[in-house]
Amino acid sequence: MMIFRSQFAFAFAILVPTLSAAGPLDEPHLNIVPRTDAEAARIAKVTALATEFDAAQPFESNSAGAATVRAMDNANAFSQPSGNIAFEDELTFRVGNGLFRKLWVSSPSSTLASDGLGPLYNARSCQRCHIKDGRGHPPEGPEDNSVSMFLRVSIPSDDAAMAEKIEGYLATLPEPTYGTQMQDFSLAGHPAEYRLKVDYEEIEVPLSGGDVAYLRKPSYTAADLGYGPLHQEAVLSPRVAPQMIGLGLLEAIPAADILSIADPDDIDGDGISGRANVVWSVTFDQPMLGRFGLKAGSPTVREQSAAAFSGDIGISSPLFPAGWGECTEAQTKCRAAQHGDTDDRLFEIDAEGLNLVTFYSRNLGVPARRDVDAPDVLRGKEVFYSTGCTSCHQPSFVTHRLEDQPEQSFQLIWPYTDMLLHDMGPELADDRPEASATGTEWRTPPLWGIGLTQQVSGHTYFLHDGRARSLLEAILWHGGEAERQRDAVVDMAPEDRNALITFLESL
Numbered sequence: 071m072m073i074f075r076s077q078f079a080f081a082f083a084i085l086v087p088t089l090s091a092a093g094p095l096d097e098p099h100l101n102i103v104p105r106t107d108a109e110a111a112r113i114a115k116v117t118a119l120a121t122e123f124d125a126a127q128p129f130e131s132n133s134a135g136a137a138t139v140r141a142m143d144n145a146n147a148f149s150q151p152s153g154n155i156a157f158e159d160e161l162t163f164r165v166g167n168g169l170f171r172k173l174w175v176s177s178p179s180s181t182l183a184s185d186g187l188g189p190l191y192n193a194r195s196c197q198r199c200h201i202k203d204g205r206g207h208p209p210e211g212p213e214d215n216s217v218s219m220f221l222r223v224s225i226p227s228d229d230a231a232m233a234e235k236i237e238g239y240l241a242t243l244p245e246p247t248y249g250t251q252m253q254d255f256s257l258a259g260h261p262a263e264y265r266l267k268v269d270y271e272e273i274e275v276p277l278s279g280g281d282v283a284y285l286r287k288p289s290y291t292a293a294d295l296g297y298g299p300l301h302q303e304a305v306l307s308p309r310v311a312p313q314m315i316g317l318g319l320l321e322a323i324p325a326a327d328i329l330s331i332a333d334p335d336d337i338d339g340d341g342i343s344g345r346a347n348v349v350w351s352v353t354f355d356q357p358m359l360g361r362f363g364l365k366a367g368s369p370t371v372r373e374q375s376a377a378a379f380s381g382d383i384g385i386s387s388p389l390f391p392a393g394w395g396e397c398t399e400a401q402t403k404c405r406a407a408q409h410g411d412t413d414d415r416l417f418e419i420d421a422e423g424l425n426l427v428t429f430y431s432r433n434l435g436v437p438a439r440r441d442v443d444a445p446d447v448l449r450g451k452e453v454f455y456s457t458g459c460t461s462c463h464q465p466s467f468v469t470h471r472l473e474d475q476p477e478q479s480f481q482l483i484w485p486y487t488d489m490l491l492h493d494m495g496p497e498l499a500d501d502r503p504e505a506s507a508t509g510t511e512w513r514t515p516p517l518w519g520i521g522l523t524q525q526v527s528g529h530t531y532f533l534h535d536g537r538a539r540s541l542l543e544a545i546l547w548h549g550g551e552a553e554r555q556r557d558a559v560v561d562m563a564p565e566d567r568n569a570l571i572t573f574l575e576s577l
Contacts, residue, residue, distance in 0.1 A: 166430025186410025450573025495549020
């Protein structure tokens, strides 16, 4: 722990305070100290892309700056509090963890602080989807349920009201019977909405050097529908629960810094045209930069957490106050059921509880890099950079200086994401818009911690729907803006391809 703090102290002396004014999109949830032009220039120098690969960059092993935690060798690697958290705040983290792990029960119940589940739900706790704070997975055979995976659903809309507030907004409507999310569990007396059925077709991909990779192309069916047929224009989008680490740091990246690397018209001609997803915040009733979710559909950790309580578990909160969660007007019995919100208890999780879960989610520590100076890792890093992977997977940022979030304040971090939307081609398309994101666009996922997926989650399933069974398969599914990089990996020397994977496993 002290090694991280002492190294960061040296970085602090180089960088001076980071500081960014709220950029083109306001960040009303953060208490920001603005940065000066001189400080911005220093930050630009420190976060510039590497050009030499004979040694690791300064502080590169500390993926989350002073918030970095020790890389544990067990399944708890993603469940540690920020490395720079104050002693007195560790209790807040632990209480938030308790709420994150809490198993909710149906109403009425003698455990009033825990009732309100459902009536329709995907899981009984946050932890059931984000297992050990890591990645979920698709069903692994007919006997396995899809507790950490679900289908989003919507129908097209010609409503122009939101488009008047947000340029380029792609309006959708909830599916009239099933809402915006399909729930595959339910309380007694209520049919579940569906059963997720996944079928795979195997595709052979020849690689240079005589190697061969095999991809599995999924198809999804909402089987055993409990409330009648879906709307004829319903669009389904599979989603696997993502890992939880580093969320507070991603939230603290200045919006201006993210927007500065967007290139929606590909002005630089590199084939990469990252776009910001601009979304409507229910908290602040204004447009904000989308950061969280697989299409960056949510602006803050708190809002994302409240939406998950409502949609995944059926738990009401001050942001989403319906006690029946996702039940639609067509599901009258579900809406009429007894819920946990009463005259004495307005919400099933109140503002204090939501804040505790938010604090926990913001402060799940990012493990330190491993083997950053190993020759094969350095060679793999050079391949990653020279292939153009950094066009989307931006290696580093410096976070805002925040007056009331010391754990996230002024950190040099290495998340390997630009937080922007990219067209990933027809093979990965879900054809479902979300806010400003099209049906072919996905937010660049952070890569930090990706090499510990097997250790934490017990599998190596990647991408938005877990179709990729390895990092190589995940790369080979890249298309659209990343097609050139994918083809380069297919054609490169096998030893370079292996080094690239070794580098990714070190993150």
